[in-house]
Amino acid sequence: MIPLYKPFMPETPLVNEILQSGSLTYGKYGREFESMLTGYFSTNNVIVTNTFNMAILVALTTLDIKFGDTVIVSPMACLASTQPLVSVGIKIQWADVDPQTGTLCPDSVRNLMHLGPKAIIHNHYCGHLGHIDAINSIGKEFGVPIIDDGIEAFGSEYRGLKLGNLGSDVTVFSFNPVRIPNTLDGGAIIFRDSVLFEKSKLIRDAGIDRKLFRDSIGEISADCDIKLVAHSATPMELNTYIGTQQMDNVDRLIEKQRKNAVIWDEKLNNNADINPIITADVFPNYWVYGALAKNKAETIKQFREAGFYASGVHINNNIYSVFNSKINLKGVNEFMNHFVALPCGWWFDNKLK
Template sequence: MIPIANPIIEDDEIQEVVEVLKSGFIAQGPKVAEFEEKFANYVGTEYAVAVSSGTTALHLALLAAGVGEGDEVITTPFSFAATGNSVLYTGAKPVFVDIDPQTYNLDPEKIQEAITPQTKAILPVHLYGQPADMNPISKIASENDLFVIEDAAQAHGAIYKGKMVGALGEMACFSFYPTKNMTTSEGGIVTTNNQEMADKIRILRAHGEKERYKHSVLGYNFRMTDISAAIGVVQLKKLDKFNQKRIENAAYLSEHINEIKGIKAPFIMDEVRHVFHQYTIRIENGFRDDWIKFINENGVGTGIHYPIPIYEQELYQNLGFDYKCPEAEKAANEVISIPVHPSLNVEDLEKIVQVLEDASLNFI
């Protein structure tokens, strides 16, 4: 089976972790500070604050922006549940706006009509590694005095019109879960050019402490460890290489998939670098489950990202959420992610294409 994801951990990551363990300083310490500085430099922001996960990064960024009870945050329903859940954690309400059917990202043309006096922020997701269309989103936000917080959990190293993802809004949030384009085993980070925001997040991630044992606000234990940061320092050095391999793998797949009936290859916007956290195809004949079964039985792993719009999840239904986003609902029923990770070799890519060709012959 060719897996849908395959984290690459090599001897240099292991050696860095061993050095941290030998140092005796395994909680948040100097290695976290080093990782923060290097990640901020990579993205092109003044500050980066490392935390325990991508979800906690979103939670703290929203809190730092002052999002709370009675506020609304505009976001996409076509994402991992953490995007919406992080808004709920603050006491605010996620307001779901439909997606662009080509990019699967938040459709800027639908944002304005969702803005109310309670709207505090816009939370676009750079889904699958392709940047959301940030210029019109930022323009709408500026005209309505709203924060823009990027959910960049899947877009490490992606570029939008010459600028790195992570430096396009007031804040941006990355995840370092093992399947991401780079990992720290678990972890997240918030990037920003706003010192006040960065300082708030540093306090909130550590029990609300401004000084040791002096708690000024209600905070959390959302810190990253030096063990995780040690992995991140090494992975960051490899990120561009990992991404380039993903891009090359995606180009090979698209070249061949465009010739296969019944499958739609991913669309790439102009003036972006799509870093292909996922390579997500679309099945156009309505028999997705049959395609998945066939593909898996023939040795290729798959995923569905994502099968249920967030507002249709049981949690949101129980909370009374009532939305209709036709493009998100249609995509949820048609997308399949197939392997694109850097570990794939030529034989793997040839096999993936052959299996998809055989599937097409069976179902078209």
């Protein structure tokens, strides 16, 4: 059966050399990977972290979001996107989603702004970008930062620009094994504001200013004060080296997925029971091919019988007790009842039959 996800791993000839080098923490390859990402997104403010969990926490800490603060979040997200918030005592306020896309409903977000949220996290469900302009406009109107959650949306585009350069204050990406690119584990953060970017580099590294941390004989200097609550989130050289090798393949892999999506479009063109997710001016990375089926369970069964591992992917997070917010949301319910993901990855050649 053709799988829904599959890790990609390029040739990595220098792995053993790095492991034996004695230089395993953030260094040459970490900086090179960040430089490659900077070029890819056409932005100067990119940092890489050791995990996606840390990418979210570093972003939140940089924005000075603390225990007890409220953040507006979509229930239609991977748990990897939502659990980090409750781990530091942030209060999650679920917003409803557009049942046609699974992404934040602007009207629902606007109706929650009276709660005084410290941020809005805009998850782009399964690589399908949401209502970019509307959500960003709400953030600007109320002076609330927008965090684009691109956990599954690396390379997805809106009006010819990649997510990460679409006007939000912060964008986070995941590099775990089933993402493109993957670094075994890792994440990245893009800041629109250069001051926040500089602050984030301290927060990623336990609050340490490495230029001042050691004295003239290499001892830790008492003159280097630690002023920020921070994290230990710098990536390992092995992971970022893999990231550099991945970046040489990213465009090719995403192009293959988009070609597979065109074939799905043609296959499903006359199928009245299943409709592709389409958002104006959006060019997804097609991490999966998202569609809405009249009968979700039957559609999943039919595609699996045909050799394609169809799935609903995520479940709506507002059902979980850990978030202490089991709110009933109409758009979420409708989307969950119909969303089906089909394999669309680089690992197979989709063909018309």
